[in-house]
Amino acid sequence: MNRRVTKAIFPVAGLGTRFLPATKSIPKEIMTLVDRPLIQYAIDEARAAGIKEFIFVTSRGKGALEDYFDIAPTLEHELRKKGKDDLLETLKGTNMDSGAIAYIRQHRALGLGHAVWCARRLIANEPFAVILPDDVIAAEKPCLQQMVEAYEETGGSMVAAMEVPAEKASSYGVLDVAEEEGKKVSVRGMVEKPAAGEAPSNLAVIGRYILHPKVLSNLNRLKSGSGGEIQLTDAIAEEINTDRSVYGYRFDGQRFDCGSKAGFLQATVAFGLARDDLRDELSAYLRDMVAMPKAAE
Template sequence: MRTKVTKAIFPVAGLGTRFLPATKSVPKEIMTLVDRPLIQYAIDEARAAGIKEFIFVTSRGKSALEDYFDHSHQLESELRKKGKTELLEALKETNMDSGEIAYVRQHKALGLGHAVWCARRLIHNEPFAVILPDDVIAAEKPCLQQMIEAYAETGGSMVAAMEVPPEKASAYGVLDVKEDMGSVVSVNNMVEKPAPGEAPSNLAVIGRYILSPNVLKTLNKKETGTGGEIQLTDAIAKEIEGDGVYGFRFRGQRFDCGSKAGFLQATVSFGLSRDDLKDELMAYLQEVIAVDKAAQ
């Protein structure tokens, strides 16, 4: 029987420079998508997949992120007095019990692999998940839950994957596919940000991982790769000859909320999925399109 995946690492040490000046004082992960911060979507997905321990790899200036998960007794008291039970229920989703959440610091920005390595002492010798909050995935069944169900059959290490246009493959880690089994593919190799025209496929790695603890042993060597950084992709690739690496074609729509365009697209999509917002938002979008067509 495979060891259950109950721990997840959230690398959130980045400066969020693409969203300056907003991120001068507000961590990017706290920026709101409709009415929930990006990090809440990641936490909800992890909980749905059975994650019990949440490990945040942070950096200086992320105190607002840590405060977000604390109980706000004064706010809860005020809402209770005013009988605002729906808002109280919404707040419960943001609270983390003592011991559920841990924070470790990444003092230097040395790459995603280094960020994951920073959490090594909290993982010990068991499989673990990694979730990048920038990648928000809208899915009927949460992406990580889909992956954990597939992982129960494959073991090894698993990465979420989606097909991207060939001309965009150089922006991602890309899978060299050994065998395509539908939703699951076995992997020959993984290439981090291949040069244009040299990608082994158009199947790109997205920010969800289930990893063997052996990956941490490889990261312990601190070998640098593309861009002079310690790449998580390189460490995962070392597992191919061991227990194997698998790509998982998840069912859902991924939004790159690390970019302004992706963040706006996600805001519109999530807004339209809300019964309390969709009619007013759709009417506005139709009006904007009509005005734009008239101007042409």
């Protein structure tokens, strides 16, 4: 039986330069998608998958991120005094138990692989998850939960996979598929940001991973790869020729790239329309916006 996955790494050390000037004063992960920060979506997904220990790889200027998960006695007192029990209940989901959350500093921006490697001492010899908060996935069953259930059958390492147009494959890590097994695919290779026309498939790696602890040892030996960074996909690819298989998992759900402005706006509309309290008003506004250019023609 494979060991349960109870630890997750959240690489959140990036500067968020694509969202300047907003990210001059607040971490990108605190930016709100409707009324919840991006990081809250990632935490909720991790909790649903059975994660108990949350490891954040941060950098200078991320104090607001740490404060977000702390209790707020003054705010809670005021809400309680005013009888706003629904808001108090909402706040509960933002609090972390003492000892459940840890922060590790990444002092130099050397890539995703290096960020994961920074947390190695807290992982020890256990399988672990990696969640990239920029990738927000709307799904009936949370993406990481789907993967954990599949991992219980396969072991090894597993990455979330999504089909992408051929012209966009060079922006992703891409899987070289050995065999299709329903939602799972066994992998014989991984290529980080392949040159145009050289991608081995159209299955791209998305920001959810379940990794064997040996991947951390692989990272320890790696030198910089694509883009001059230490690539996590290179360390995972080293596992392919061992008895610890690597799988891609075609998850059910819609992924939004909230690391880009367009993706963030698309997610805002989609998540707003999914809310009972916002759907009617937002739908009416969008219909009016679409109708205005047509009326002017």
